[in-house]
Every structure is written in structure tokens, then in C-alpha cells.
Amino acid sequence: MNMSFVLREENRALLERVRDMIRNEIMPLEEEYQAEINKGDRWQYTGRQAEILEGLKAKAKAAGLWNFWLTDSDKGFGLTTVEYAYFAEEMGKTPLGAEVFNCSAPDTGNMEVFERYGTEKMKEQWLKPLLEGEIRSAYLMTEPDVASSDATNISMSCVRDGDDYVLNGEKWWSSGAGDPRCKVYIVMVKTGGDDLPKHKRQSMIVVPADTPGIEILRPMEVYGHDDAPHGHMHIRFTDVRVPAENILLGEGRGFEIAQGRLGPGRIHHCMRAIGQAEMALEQMCKRALQREAFGKKLAQLGANFDIIAECRMEIEMARLLCLKAAWYMDQGDARAAAPWISQIKVVAPRVALKVIDEAVQMFGGQGVSQDSPLATAWTHVRTLRLADGPDAVHRRQVARAELKKHTQEKI
Template sequence: MFEFSEKSQKLQNKLLQFMDEYIYPNETIYKAQLNAAKNPFATTPLIKELKQKAKNTGLWNLFIPEEHSAYSPHGGLTFTDYAPLAEIMGRVIWCSEVFNCNAPDTGNMEVFMNFATKKQQEKWLNPLLNGEIHSSYAMTEPNVASSDATNIELSIEKDADEWVLNGHKWFITGAQHEDCKIFIVMGKSDANNPNRHKQQTQILVPKDTPGLKIMRSLTTLGYDDAPLGHAEVLFENVRVPLENVLLGEGRGFEIAQGRLAPGRMHHCMRLVGAAQRSLEITCQRASTRATFGRPLSKHQSVREDISKSFSEIEMARLLVLKTCYSIDNYGIKESINHITATKTTIPALVQNVIDKCIQIHGAGGLTEDYCLAEAFNYARYCRIADGPDQVHQMSLGKKIIDKYSSIQQG
């Protein structure tokens, strides 16, 4: 049985109370403000208010790991201790921003913590930690299969004392937000390098740089995911100083590998919370609706779906926690098989759980009146975000085959 530290338990209690007092009662108000906003990609008044409350309550930057405790008001948390907090936040899709724990900013902040110079950290990390700005991570491209990250084509060239970027990106989360100020852009600076993993470089590009153009907002299953959203972005002769390189030329793939693994885990942690809440409200629905002369909760098919969903959520939670334990004790590199297993299992499993919950809700489950449809969308796109399932499964399958095929059975 996993036991959380006293620090984590105290934060869980505070977070649960905050959710009861300020998040659940304001879900309708949040949607109303978002729908009424002249700019849907702007921070709503409610979020601004709740962010300040979260800061004052000590529920801020909860994602920061122990090794970066200097940046954390609570001294940083292990993956295991953060998991239940992310699960709680995952119960309401939009609320992680209230605690400055939303993607892509968390991953970008960790990039700045791990790979940026002091000057870069002062300019970009500090305002991100304070929740004053947002950021974007520009990697995926529309014209190549970005499931193979070495395919990316955006060109990065040196010209005197500047980098020049030309290329096309899409599904760039957070790019449209009015407070997005900085892009971390991955492209090719050495396309002919025989080592395909040394061809890429990551460059910091302020959003207001000439030549950086937001082309359009993209949707996922009809959701625009405002106020962060996902954008198509064009880079046309975008010029930034040479000092805007992260870590060094040719080290972009290395940064990407270090950034994406924690992000995959954070998504899975939140998805467990989305599934748990979906199950809870479905049980409430089944107990208050009747068909054919008896409550839904007394129909065998409904009970079977509830039973399966409960079991699947428990399995999902345990897989997340086992992987977190491995990361905390052995590191990301030694835990990559478990991270891959988690990333490819949890979104699909949660998607199926929420699908059963939608079915029990009937037509209402497809509407915005409940959290189910939006949570289903989140689970579905997580099967592609940070690398599609098939790529990870191909890699994990090879490793498992190599491991066990070499064992001689006695």
C-alpha cells in the first residue's frame, strides 16, 4: 500500500477543501465568463481571483519536484506525493491553472529549471513561477509525421549573431492565450548530421517576435480548449539572438526527452481524477433516474459497467503510483518502461470508463451540462499528445521482447 508523506497529506486536505469551497461551486460561473468573454483566450476574472486565493492558501506550484525545492513554497514534492494532488485537480479540467500546475507551463518551467541559463531563468522562469505569464512548446508539425520527432522540418540557421527560424507548427497549446509571452521552439539546425538525434536544437522565441504568426485555432473533437487552446503557427524568417539557444546547438532532442516524460505522468495523474469524478456522478445519476419501473442502479448492465469502471480506475491509479515510486527511487531513465506503460494504458482506459459513464447518463452525457464529454475529449487526445500510443508501444514491446527472449527457461 502506498503511503504519502505528511506534507502531501496536508496539501491533499487543503486542496480538497479548496475544491469544495471555490472550484465546484464556480464551474457554472467559469463557463459563463468564458462564453461571454470578448477574447476567449484570456484569463477570466474568476481564474484571476482563484489564483490569488490559491497563492494565499499555499496551494501554488505544487508540481515542482524535490530537486528544485528552491523554487517551491512547500519544498518540492516527489512524484508519488504529487500524484494524488494532480488527481484531485484532474476532477475539473480547467482548475489546474488556478494552482499554476497546467500544461504546457509546468513542462516548460521544468525545461527552464533544468536547461536554461541564469539570464534565461530570470527573464522567463520567474514570471512563469509567479503565474504572471504563459508559455508554449512548439514541436509538432502538420506536414510530417511528428510521431517520429526526428522528422520535424522547421529550419534553424545561424546568420551572424542571430538564429533564423522558418517553418510550420500546429497543435501548439497555449499559443493563443493573451498572456503567452515565450515559445520554446524545436527545429533542425544540422539536418545532415549522421546522428538523427543531434540534428535538433531548441530556441527561445518571444511571442511578439516579427515573423511569428498565429494562423488559427484548432479544435479537438469540437473543443477549442480555451483559454489555452491549440494553435497553428507559422515562423517566417523569425530572428532571435544566439543567446536564445537552450542548453546548446544539437541538444534539442535531449531536452525533449527530459521534458516529455514528467508531462506524460502529469496527464495520467489528472486523468485518474477525471475518471473518478465521472464514476461518482454516474452513480448519483443511476440512483436518481428510473427506467422500466425501477432505478437505473438496479439494472444488471448498469451495475456491471459501474463495477468494471471501479476496477479499472483502481488499476489505473495503482499503475500511476507504481511508476511514480519507480521514478522517485530509480530515476526517469530506469523507469522509462513503466512510464511508457502508464502513458499508453491510462488514457485509453480512462476513455473507456468515461464512455460507459456517458452511456449511463444518456443524451445528457454528451452535453456541456456534465463534465463527461470534455473529460472524454481530454482522455482521447492524450492518446496522441506527447507521442501517439503506437510509437510508445512499439518501443516498449521491443524492450520487453529483448528482455525475456534472452532468458533461458529451466
């Protein structure tokens, strides 16, 4: 089995252009962008905040640096998943990176759903403006009253009534639903009774965000941060009516669609987490060489040499595992790729959290304050140990795959 993690020559030059834009045009505007969020209504997208981000997006689009996530597609650059990993890592080095290049979650996963499973009407109404970066979207799966890590528990009511479906229930952690540019939701619902096989009871349905009966109750906070204006919203649906044609593939196909959507999404998060770890290590090293205490550079105190070395080695190991998972995805066998995706989904956030935490320690009080991006980075990466499946679920999948090598029994 020949396994290659090499970028094709033309894509190396493309990656260098992305790297250059991130370092020289995006990163210098990070602080100003974040400061603008706290001016006026934090849930609006206007003024200098919009000017900064839309200006960067326009530059990226004009330069042809757009929609890299469209792997193995004639609509994008035709990158392999392995090649996209290098791009996602670079984009992960700045909070603005993914959106500037139209590669941010949950839009990428939703666009894949529309492309693979949507009708021509859906593609025209929703996929087209998403590909152009004109609107945003949200994916509504998790519910407050059930253990959603087992998606067979998803219970939002979706009942057929003539030419419509009627939705009732609540969703939370609906990432991106706070953004005023969010115009469409893809929602996991329950359409089948308990007499059906457990993986045939759920469906996915497309719901315009302005449909009557939708009420945003509150933004969920991550360690006290509401992530405005993107937001992770708690939403109530009360007799929300949507056309029956909005259901994707038909009733009972929700799990089939979810697996097609979540596999790439999980690995994209991991790629970006490695980029965040790289930035934390860079900041740690610069701090260690600039700051002095007890008459010495911080790098020369305590175990800081060992800490820096361990961080470098763990990042390298995580990157290689991520690339291996990406390679398995490129082979087209989702079942074979699944244990590798689960492995990196556990490892990448764990490594990134460790590196960020060590960087915080090197910065001292500044590291946990608003004067450093490290505190916010830590909270974002910590959520990855829960998003798209908690660690325990992924470890279970890895263990089951390992045990199956040694038994014919059902594990």
C-alpha cells in the first residue's frame, strides 16, 4: 500500500499564496476585528467589523483563493483530502482564516449536503449563495433533553401534514445561527416511530431561518464566551411548517446523510486544530526568548526546553495521524477511514489543548487574559472534544475496530 502525503507542485505554490495572505493581510487585522465585535449590538454584522472581513474575503476571492474544501471536485481546485489538510492547518492559525477563504464550518458541511443530496431548487436557492460566500448557514442536530452523542436519541418532532412537515422541539449548540447572515438551517428530526429500525427513524430537512415559529432563545456560552456574532444558539421550533419537498432524500435517510457530512467536517476541525497548536508553539517560543526572569530568558528556566521539545514532537505526531486519516478518506472507503478519523478526532484537540495550555503558562497572567489570543483559542479547542462526537464515543469506535480483528462476535 503506497501511502503519500505529498502536495502536488502546483498546489505547493497555491499553499504559499495562502500562507502569505494569512501572515501579511489577515493576522494584522485580527485584533481590530475582535475589538469591533464589542461595539454596539454584538449580534449585528455591520460597520468596520463587516468592512474588515468582507474586504479580506473579496481579496481572497479576486485572487482565486476560494473554496479549497471542495476536494475531488471540478468546482474547486480538485485538492485531495491530504492536500486540503495543509491548507486547513494554515487557515487554523487565525480565527478569521477559514471564513476569508470560504472554508468555514458549518457551511462547508452544509454545502456538501446540498451538493450531494439537495434538489436543483435547493442548489440554486442555497448552495449557490453559500459557494459565493454571500450567506451563512447552520446545522441543527444536538438537543437539550437527550444525550445527542447517541444520535438515535434525536427526537425533534417532524410530522407530515398534507404538503408540509410540521416541526416542534428544541435544538441547542446551533453553531452559526446567531449570525444575521445565517439564512438556512439543515435540521436533524425524527420522522419514524419506534417500530422502525433505530437508524431509520431520523431524517434531515431544510428550513429557511426566517420561517414563522422559530424562536432563538439564547446564545450558549463556552466558558463565559458567547462567540458573537457567530453564536451557538438555543432554538425553539413551535409548529414550524416547511414544504414536504424540503426533506433530504426522503424519510429515514438522516443517518446516511449525517455520515456523509460529519466525516469530512471532523477531519477539517482536526486540521485547523493543528494550525492552532502551531501558532501557540510559535508564540510560546517567542515569549521564551523575549521575556526574562531571575536574570535569564524564560527558555533557560525550569523545564521549558523539555516543554517546547515535547510540544513540537506531539504536533508532528498529530499531523502525521491527521494526514493518514485524510489519505484513508481519499481512498473512497468510508468504513475503512472511520477508525482513523475517530483517532485524530481524539488526538488533535488533546494535543492542541496541551500546547495552548503550555503557551498560556509561559505568558503567565497575560495568557489567561483578553490581552492574549491564547485564552480564546483554548476555549474553542476545548469544545472540539465534544463537537462532532465526544472523545468517549470516538474511543469506543477505535476500540471496536481493534477488537473486531480478534473476534467474530458483535462488539
